[in-house]
Amino acid sequence: MALSPSDLVKQLVEAGVHFGHRVSRWNPKMEPYIHGKRNMIHIIDVKQTLGGILRAKKLIAATVAQGKDVLFVGTKRQARHAVEAESQRCGMHYVSERWLGGTLTNFRTIRARLNRLDELDKLWETGAIEAGYSKKMKATLGRERDKIKTNLEGIRKMERVPGLMVLIDVRREHIAVKEARKLGVKTIAIVDTDCDPDPIDLPIPGNDDAMRAIELILHELAEAAIDGKQTRPDKGDKVDNTPEGQRRRSARSQFRAEDGKPGEEPAVPVENAPAETVVAATGA
Secondary structure (H helix, E strand, C coil), rough: CCCHHHHHHHHHHHHCCCCEEEEEHHHHHHHEEEEECCCCCCEEEHHHHHHHHHHHHHHHHHHHHHHCCCCECCCCCHHHHHCCCCCHCCCCEEEECCCCCCCCCCCCHHHHHHHHHHHHHHHHHHCCCHHHHCHHHHHHHHHHHHHHHHHHHCCCCCCCCCCCEECCCCCHHHHHHHHHHHHHHEEEECCCCCCCCCCCCEEEEECCCCCHHHHHHHHHHHHHHHHHHHCCCCHHHHCCCCCCCCCCCCCHHCCCCCCCCCCCCCCCCCCCHHHHHEEEHHHC
């Protein structure tokens, strides 16, 4: 269940979402999102964090309602568990172990590895692995199966380019950001004070190392995805993701990007958070 804006602000502040990096490590492009500094550590403006979350929820709900999917990406230790749990809860795709180069731009190869995983799973399900393979070959195939499953289990059901990507730590996931931009996939990301927010379509300023803060933000975004699913077209209706005026692509190339640069989403008014809560947390 989604939290009210005031409750969300209180919990985010308690989780330390407003703590940035040391002043010496900041990225000057993050200046608009910084409230000030304290003990040589930048303090992030919590109202802008709340505004980013509310805009992100609206964008996710609208994207999922159109029949498109969301891909959650977070491979750092602090985000891995939350990414897996919230993605599975809302029925979306995720990458939590390692972003393989070409996961989006070379999806044909990734899809081939997933088909191989299906083949290996059938060997175990049917019992053929016990009857037709030696002990050594069984161990070799088992290692291959485990490796593919570890890296690609979260995108096993992904058949087309996602409509949206949610990322934790832009610096760590820079390859995923580049692939999303190349394919025209819109991005939402938690950006810390040492990150460059320019490549991100909808940045959420916040501490990307605080586990509890990451869990709270992902929980809210997952709730938006669940709400969007409830307004999706009937499953029997085929959803056409081709932009208006663009020629429909063949099924063979359906995973290619939508043409055109992603447009900016209209701003959503931010509900006023309790001023005393924000001021007390940021030390202003």
